[in-house]
Amino acid sequence: MISFSSLKALAGQLGLVILNKTPAPPAPQDGTWYQIKAAADVAEGAEAEAGQAIEVYIYGEIGAWGVTANQFIQDLKAVDDGTSPVLVAFNTIGGDLFEGLAIHNALSRLGERCTARVDALAASAGSVAACGAHRLEMASNAMLMIHNPWTWASGDADDFRKVADMLDQTLEAIVASYKRKAPEVDDAELRRLINEETWLTATEAKNLGLCDEVIEGVTVKAMVGDGGALRRYHKAPLALLASLEEAEQPPAAVVPPADEPPATPVPQPNAAALVSRIIKGCADAGISNLVEVLSMSGDLKDEASVDAAIARAKAVRELCVSARLPELAADYVKAGLEPEAVRARLFDKLAGNGFGEIINTPPLDDQPAPTTPKAASPAKVYANRKQARTAKPKAS
The missing domain is CATH 3.90.226.10 (2-enoyl-CoA Hydratase; Chain A, domain 1)
Incomplete structure (x- = not known):
């Protein structure tokens, strides 16, 4: 076994x-x-009984x-x-x-x-x-x-x-x-x-x-x-x-004074319902591999926080995929990092690996336009080769 x-x-x-x-x-x-x-664990000054x-x-x-x-x-x-x-x-x-x-x-x-x-x-x-x-x-x-x-x-x-x-x-x-x-x-x-x-x-x-x-x-x-x-x-x-x-029945409501409007009760989400929302939300976002990481977060208290966490996790994973480092997504999500913080960390990793600075700006207007090379004439190519074969070597 x-x-x-x-x-x-x-x-x-x-x-x-x-x-x-x-x-x-x-x-x-x-x-x-x-x-x-x-x-x-007995009262101060008392002695614990043997056994x-x-x-x-x-x-x-x-x-x-x-x-x-x-x-x-x-x-x-x-x-x-x-x-x-x-x-x-x-x-x-x-x-x-x-x-x-x-x-x-x-x-x-x-x-x-x-x-x-x-x-x-x-x-x-x-x-x-x-x-x-x-x-x-x-x-x-x-x-x-x-x-x-x-x-x-x-x-x-x-x-x-x-x-x-x-x-x-x-x-x-x-x-x-x-x-x-x-x-x-x-x-x-x-x-x-x-x-x-x-x-x-x-x-x-x-x-x-x-x-x-x-x-x-x-x-x-x-x-x-x-x-x-x-x-x-x-x-x-x-x-x-x-x-x-x-046990889940709410306590008896307290009737407020006549000059105070009754407070609207805030429904508390069921834990199992939040897990289901995480699973479905991750599947819809294409990040099912992050279900467990998100489920272990202690900050997910309601549907709004779950949806925000899924959106953040999706953005983090997309950044990691773009950097060709998808394996880092789970750790970044687990750490609760925002996309901007992840972007900075990925840049540091890419620069440290020798990728150097990433430049995607267009060329300046005053730069000369690139020229297009012209095709050589076949007849001229053969003539040059024949001349090279018959030419006499120069005296040193």
């Missing part, structure tokens, strides 16, 4: 992010969507729009004494698969002192990460969701074949992660459940061996992520979708 590091390197070469994430970070309701509470657990809360997306594996590992190292129990609580819609695999492996390295607890939902990459713990507990009202990896890509037929092969390989990594937690699970049945996007209750997960214990349900206040991501799944439970609808 291909190693995790090889998979991640191959994905980087193909420019892929294997994911199910949304284009904007979740807005936490209580400010605790990601938190590590160490045994030393007190280190508690980690991954409440939000996994990856660049939420908690990254590097952030998780570094934060944990900062408080881990090497002996205290570690409890990792999950309430996540998922995210970047490779980030989830990295967290899975980090939890696995903690050994028997690591317990994962699914407080509400561990979906997709979140379920992969949670299964890295030695012990996995689920609240009685929690769910574990498993499904196939997916991504977006652009390119020719060969590029898409590579993407398909890449997704097949990442599926094997997902299967291996679940089977590490549940070695006795039937391989064919597990693959069927993954392929069908299965939402497992705590009891169902325990029957498969993915869960060790079903505990009493808990009340969860923090968000699992943007609702747009949840709606992209084919079989999201209706009860879970209904809870999102309730």
